[in-house]
Amino acid sequence: MRRGRLLLQQVQPDAADAALQPRWPAMGAADAATPSRGLTLKPQSNQEFIVAATKEKRVIILQECQVLATARALATTAVFLLVALSTSHVASSLRLGLGVCRASGYLPRKAGHCEQSNDPDCCEDDRRYPQYHCSPPVTASTKAVLTLNSFKKGKDGGGPSECDNAYHSDEEMVVALSTGWFENMGRCGHRIKITANGKSVYAKVVDECDSVYGCDEEHNYEPPCANNIIDASLAVWNALGLDQNVGTEGITWSDN
Secondary structure (H helix, E strand, C coil): CCCCCEECCCCCCCHHHHCCCCCCCCCCHHHHHCHHHCCEECCCCHHHHHHHHHHHHHHHHHHHHHHHHHHHHHHHHHHHHHHHHHHHHHHHHHHHHCCCCCCCEEEEECCCCCCCCCCCCCCCCCEEEEECCCCCCCCCCEEEEEEECCCCCCCCCCCCCCCCCCCCCCCCCEEEEEHHHHCCCCCCCCEEEEEECCEEEEEEEEEEECCCCCCCHHHCCCCCCCCCEEEECHHHHHHCCCCCCCCEEEEEEEEC
16 A cells, blocks of 8 residues: 555445445535545555554653653662761761760779878779770860879879879979870870969979779879879969869860
8 A cells, every 4th residue: 555645435335345334424526625624544554553653662661761760860869868968967976076085984993092192082992983095185275174193202193103204393393194185105295384373384294194094002092083184283283373272173275
């Protein structure tokens, strides 16, 4: 069958086919004269039908692929947003936790002979004392607690200073730092600036105020230090004009 638009002509069916054929209305002269009113058909071969069906299937497949691609893009975006939110939450949590030094454990010990010349806190039976391997970060004005300590032999400082394995008189401007700030002897010999009572003085780091171990002879049977301690000699207290009978004082300090 050739391609193109063909005008359908009336065909007289034989008697056998008459009952099976649809009845078409007769075309009058006016219908013949007006092609637009005539009934036209676009014939299709099997090949054309297959081509058309194939194209339609390709369109459907293409649409399905587009839907899948869109769904994948949305899923990827959702995963990205979840990761971003999770990262943001973790980062936020890290920022909130920055500078917080928590106890790493507890030291259960019993009391012993505690030299009390400077009224230290001595270990008590069956108590558990927090241990710290860290200290708050050091800034240009680090908050700390100043305590009074004697670095003389036989006094509440215990054994010789860790930095130089020596004892020091009460007239020397020396201090011991909490474990985290001591930095495994990293600040030995450093001069730090201590500010309190409207005054600032400089003192030399000679020892560690142990924040991990205590309640033994080496530590004068005193519990571990807190994580924010500057343990200073009497000379430092006097230079700052502080009352040694108080025993503790809020200060700030920084590296020189």
